[in-house]
Amino acid sequence: MTLNCKHVWAQVSDYIDGSVSPEMKADIERHLAHCRYCSAVLDSTRNILVLVGDQRTFEVPVGFGDRLHGRLQAMMDSPDSGG
Amino acid sequence: MVRSAAEKDAKQSALAAETAARESETIARILAGERELFHELIRPYEHGLYVAAFSIVQHEADAEDVAQEAVIKAYKALKNFRGDARFSTWLMAITLNEARSRWRQNKGDQLDSLNECDESAGDYTPSVLADWRYIPSGELERKELRQALQEAMAKLSPEQREVLILRDVRGMSISETAAATGVNEGLVKVRLFRARISMQKLLAPQLAPKQRGFMGWLTRKAGGQ
Numbered sequence: 001m002t003l004n005c006k007h008v009w010a011q012v013s014d015y016i017d018g019s020v021s022p023e024m025k026a027d028i029e030r031h032l033a034h035c036r037y038c039s040a041v042l043d044s045t046r047n048i049l050v051l052v053g054d055q056r057t058f059e060v061p062v063g064f065g066d067r068l069h070g071r072l073q074a075m076m077d078s079p080d081s082g083g
Numbered sequence: 084m085v086r087s088a089a090e091k092d093a094k095q096s097a098l099a100a101e102t103a104a105r106e107s108e109t110i111a112r113i114l115a116g117e118r119e120l121f122h123e124l125i126r127p128y129e130h131g132l133y134v135a136a137f138s139i140v141q142h143e144a145d146a147e148d149v150a151q152e153a154v155i156k157a158y159k160a161l162k163n164f165r166g167d168a169r170f171s172t173w174l175m176a177i178t179l180n181e182a183r184s185r186w187r188q189n190k191g192d193q194l195d196s197l198n199e200c201d202e203s204a205g206d207y208t209p210s211v212l213a214d215w216r217y218i219p220s221g222e223l224e225r226k227e228l229r230q231a232l233q234e235a236m237a238k239l240s241p242e243q244r245e246v247l248i249l250r251d252v253r254g255m256s257i258s259e260t261a262a263a264t265g266v267n268e269g270l271v272k273v274r275l276f277r278a279r280i281s282m283q284k285l286l287a288p289q290l291a292p293k294q295r296g297f298m299g300w301l302t303r304k305a306g307g308q
Binding site: 017019 | 118119121122125126129130133134137143147150151154155158159208209210211212213214215217218220222223224228229232233236247248251252254257272275276279280282283286287290291
């Protein structure tokens with residue numbers, strides 16, 4: 001099947017996840033081989049997701065872990081902890 | 084060496100099974116009285132719980148409080164954990180429920196349920212560029228880049244943020260994301276597609292400013308093919 005750009009955009013997310021069928025994957029890759037614009041859409045989406053997924057993007061507040069375990073311990077030490 | 088997707092999947096499955104077995108043994112010991120081990124059980128997931136809570140409540144202090152409440156609820160309910168899902172998925176589901184509940188409280192009567200948002204609204208067309216210059220992760224040392232990513236994320240709907248965080252930040256599978264969010268896999272995929280395209284649309288022009296001029300022409304070109 002010959003895909004146009006809109007068909008490819010609709011599959012970008014599944015393609016990134018590797019969840020498109022082998023036929024669809026081949027069709028997408030045929031389109032990407034000659035369409036620099038869809039290649040840029042795919043590359044930019046993948047790149048942005050790598051940046052989003054990096055631990056530095058969403059840092060926890062300073063002292064978060066200590067406060068979390070402190071509160072947990074206080075609950076465990078209380079008579080009605082239920083644990 | 085380039086590994087095949089099947090080899091990677093097999094390795095991931097083996098690691099997941101190993102983690103599940105280790106956690107199952109730890110849970111049994113906690114329930115038998117070694118309750119201090121609960122600290123170690125949750126430690127690998129702390130960061131993810133905070134980020135997932137923040138993805139919904141969008142407020143640092145509330146997200147921290149939600150993560151703490153969720154961990155306490157999980158501790159108290161540990162005897163009910165049956166091992167049908169992974170411990171991390173179960174813990175995440177508790178955190179998301181707690182975050183949604185806090186979000187509703189904060190929103191008051193503006194919106195009764197996260198799932199009542201209009202999911203069909205919005206334009207899910209990517210930003211079309213002539214090419215893309217790869218941005219290495221090292222660039223995240225720049226505060227402006229982190230801020231741009233966080234601001235783009237804040238513009239997504241809470242449901243889209245939720246799946247993006249679970250799948251692309253926490254690396255959960257589609258089925259685990261569905262289990263943690265309480266929706267079916269089809270809806271997870273739809274929300275994920277919309278979240279990813281929206282992030283690309285919001286960020287690509289900003290991160291590749293020189294390429295912006297191509298957009299109008301290309302959108303027309305793509306539509307006409």
